[in-house]
Amino acid sequence: MMEEVKEGASALSVHGHNVKVTEALKDGDALTFLIVSEKLSGTGEYHVHRTYEDLEWLQHNLFSQEDVPGIQGVIFPPLPARPQVNPPAKAVKQLGVLALGEWQPYCRALETFLQQVASHGTLCKNKAVETFLTDADPPGKQRARRNLFNRLSQAVEELRKEGHKDVDEFFHAERGRNAVATGGAKNAAERFLDVVLTQQKIAVACGHFSAALHLCVEPGEDPDKQAFSKLCVKLSEVFESMKKNMMNVAENNVNTLGLGLDLESRYQEAEREMLFRRTCKMVEVENARRNAERAKPVKKAAMEEVKRATEDEFGHISKVAKDEVARFQGSRVQMLQRALVRWCEQQLLTARQSAEQLSQHLQAVRALGPRPA
């Protein structure tokens, strides 16, 4: 998403925007992803196996970069939700289109995540990224605790701070816009998922119908019976190709617009988190100011110090956030455009193929049967 790779080349030994998640290996209930990244030197590729825990570890490391100024203003690329083998209905809801198929959509989403991280100007400098992408051994045993920025705590604070008046008009507007966009994108992604799921059901139903038609074939020499049997077989073929067509349509939907909307939705969410963090910092700054003002002379200096530090941090955050938001807006439009165009192209292709098949079937049926109609 974030296309420009500032100094990314120097920070990593691999091409950040070229990271691939080629497959998901299922081992019992655990999923292992094979991550392939091309070396900058052009001498080969790194192949590493990573679990979802490793990814969480990576994300945790990114979040907790205390030393980077304004890190909290970064819109962190969103990590897809934890995948589950044979996910319950609720998990499917959470995962969205990523739960479909044999994890290919999930791999695409992970790929996007890693590319975003690796090509992010700030994040790629983190050692954890290099380690994650290149080290043959999985990163350290220590599992990430749910960090502060995580959604758990958010819910409570959100209510309190979400509506907090922003000092900056830009961020205030952005928060308003983001709130709408988050809801809209989420909704759209869910509706689109429904469409895809229904299409899959239709494909299955077509398959069943096609199979059942085969059972209608009656043996016998009688010409009428044979004609009917042939019709059944033909109709079965028709429904088989309808099934395939519907599968293709659904797949196209998932792979293009489905992933696009999912990413859009998650990114809006990520932006919202970033904005929320900034708001928190802003509240913190305000508190520090108030404290500094009210502080007794003894503590005044210390309070002033805290206030200045917080204000500095907030300044950094706001600056980074402004850049991030601008970048995000540009890239998400590009991303959505690409998704839409590819979606349209693929559906067009599928529709043409289907129409072609149908007209062939139609010809065949016309030639069949009891008497040419």
Add this chain to the structure above:
Amino acid sequence: MATSSERSPPPFPDSEDQDLLEDVGGPESDADDGEDLFLSASSPPVTSMDTALPPASKPSDVLMEPPIDSISNPLIKPVTSQTENKPTSEVVSETFDDFFDLTNNITEAAAKDTADISLDEPSDRFVDILGSETPATQEEVMAADVSVAAATDKRDVTNSVTDPPAVGKKEVKEASTAPVINLSVDSSASKTQQPVAVDKVAEPLVDFLSDTPPAVDAPKPSSAAVDLFEDDGSDLFADPRLIKSSKKPQKSLFGETDEDLFGEPMVVNTKKSISKEQKDKPVSSKGAAGDGVSVAGPLEVSNPTEPADIFTEQGTAAVSSVGNASTVNSKTNGTCSEEEADIFSEATVELSLDSPQNERKTEVKAKPSAPTPSLSATTSHAKPQSSAIEELEQEEEEEEEDKFDIYVSVKDPEKIGDGMNAYMAYNVLTQTTLPMFRNKTLSVKRRFSDFLGLYEKLSEKHGPNGFIVPPPPEKSILGMTKVKVGKEDSSSVDFVERRRGALERYLQRVVNHPSLLQDPDVREFLERDELPRAVSTQALSGAGFLKMINRATDAVSKMTIKMNESDVWFEEKLQEVESADQQFRKLHTLVETLVIHRKELSFNTASFAKSAAMLGSAEDNTALSRALSQLAEVEDKMEQLHQGQAENDTFCFSELIADYIRLLGAVRGSFDHRIKAWQRWQDAQTMLQKKRETEAKLLWANKPDKLQLAKEEIAEWEAKVTQYERDFERVSATVRREVVRFEKEKAKNFKRQIIKYLESLLQSQQQVIKYWEAFLPEAKAIA
């Protein structure tokens, strides 16, 4: 004659037969003599008397021997007693009583049973012959020629000498259904004839009466004993025809062709009446005959070719049956065939000699009452058959055309009334070029129960005949209640539309059926402005209807267990129909599921379109915003397509399959009717068996009064058995034809629907392409 008799046996030179022949050598010669008598003017009779009388005892022996093989007791007694009677009872009074009873019985039996008729005919003719004898003697030869001429129509026999045997053989064939028995009866009859002839010579008039009884008596026992009838259904059919054909020429009904076959029994009867009664009576009988003819008329007119076929068939049948007959003859005794032949020729003579028999009138006056009922009976029994055949042939004809210039559409469903009394009315539009309708376009208003009423009428009329009457959609309390309550939601609209379509297809199926189209109720339904309100359709609610079908199915399966199906075709078909029913039900469920998913897709697409529109409106980037709202529009159109697709699935397949599930129910119903017909036939047979047993007991008990009643009953049930057997065969044939038609229609129907479906599918796919093509530049335009 003698030569002919010699000829017939040789082809079947079984050793046993020959032995028999040898044994019966005496009688045979007698018979020859008798024939000679007939053939050779009036003087020979005297000599024949001599020869015939002594043999009189012999014949009884002969009778007794062969019958024992086949029938055991019943035959023997009556025959013997009668034979005894005849020679002894030259007194008019005694024979008179006998005569009455006998004749009555016989005529009734004749009326009901074709086989009996065949037996009767000889006897009747015999009687006539006797009556006419003296004048007829010379004409006999002529008559023989005439009958020969009739026969020649069927076979090319030029010799008058050879012909009579042929005719005789045919008759034998008739009898051959109950091979040994009938023959024996015939022989007995023939033998009794001889005595009769003798009597005549002595006392012309009085003897008639005395003579006839023996002849009559003979047939009766035979009919009683004829268990074999049931076995040869086809022969029965063939035989009456033979008789007819031979008779026709005499009646000059030649032009009337086949129908005469059926009308024939009547003809025979009429002859009887004519001969026995005055000229007055004949008129009435002729009227009856005329009825039969009229029934025959349409057929004949419609199928000029058919008669010829029938003739040829008869001819061939005759030939083959001749073979049978001759073998039978050889078994019993060679004389039989000859004698019968004589009888036949005599009968023909008699016919031509109606008027001369006036003398009889006086004595026979009592009779008329008996013959007339028999006539009516025969007519009634001849009619259904002829009409059935008519139907068959009509259908065959029409099936070849297969193009129906009639299209029925059901339009503009309209709710009439309010609340729970509301009902749906539809416009039934008929477009036709058929001349049977008053106008080229007809439009009537019908309510749903009218459609059901039509079905009830049709199924009542045509169901028992084995026709597959297309069933209308079931009543749906749930669906209709929704409509009544007045909810204008999609489900009630969907319900009304589905029902409208189902009614339209139902009517179209009805008018496409060549036989049902002819039904006056159908025409009335399409034409008449106001129909009497259909009643008792209330019982046909959806659940009730289904239950009914299930019950019928159960009954069928139960019955099939009872019925040892002799026809493999039906057995297989029933299996097929049942498996097809299951398949269709499965398919229907699957299609319904598919339709539900399609509707869901349509709904989901609509809501996605909405959220896309929202997304677009919230979008800051103008290009993206516009693209998203374009997307929303595309999705809205897609939703329409999905909606259309759901309807397409529904109406092309779901409803079609539902129709066929109903139709398969109707097919099973027709199977059910066939089995019912079979059951009725079996029951009648059982009853007949019982009656025969009763008669046997009575015979041993020697109770002539009750015996008479028992005989009447037997005759009645015999007639029923043949009638029901014929019914069964007719129903079987109809069901078979209907099933074949059903399958043909099914294949055509499905093909039509599949093509229609594919076309609309293709169309909607092309629409999809168009939509995408229009959207692509919009998506690319996002910068």
